[in-house]
Amino acid sequence: MAQSQRGNQTKVKKKKPAKPKASTRKKADNKKPSEEMRPLLLRIAADIAGSDGWEAASHTAIAADARVSVKDVEFFFEDTWDIVFELLDVIEEKTQDTVGDYLTDNWRDNLLEILMTRFDLAQEYRPALKALPRFAARHPLQGKRFAYRLYETMKRMLCLCRLEEARITPVAISAFSLFYLSLVEKWAKDDTADLSPTMAAVDKRLGWFEQALGYIDHAAPACRAAEKAKGKVKKAKKKIKEAI
16 A cells, blocks of 8 residues: 555545435335235234224334335325225125126025125124224214215115116115115124024015015105105296296
8 A cells, every 4th residue: 555755554535325316315205115015904904903903903003014114004095994995895896706607687696695795705804894893983973984885885786786777776775785784793793604694684684675675666656756746846936936
């Protein structure tokens, strides 16, 4: 090594590592997580909820178990209810894919197949789904959001079973929603391997729903006539006001 005039060794300056450009850092920060991460996070959230309740399935807890950042979890799910709805959507999508080849022209048989397939698939997430009513009871402000999602799900189920479109009315959907909720309660208490008590309850309630549809169909013409008469009265009142 070269020496200076005083006989000391010359100091060699160490090069500092180059700082990443601001644009590079920004791109790294804005990198979106892979879509493949979604089912993993959903599975972890369901496991936490099934073990410790949905309150415990926070973004922080999910991120810790998945060994990802909280921002990654927030990218896919805004809040815990987003996770709940995602889980229900997954079960619905799997149900549609499963029953597609087994549907006939008989809407009642189709609906039984759809409901039992849905309950069979729900078994995978049983603890998490059983913890859902308690969580919902503690968050009444989410009731409207949950009711809307339930209504839309029931409507799609009635369409999938090939019930005549004219019979899928708001009243029919609401009636079916009540029957479905009672079935969920029955399923939650059914610990048998083949879910035979649940199947018996499904068959029984489908009979009730079929009767309810008969009453609704019979009352529909009278309701339409009443609405029509109501409309005529409004028009008449309007004309009287304009004349005055």
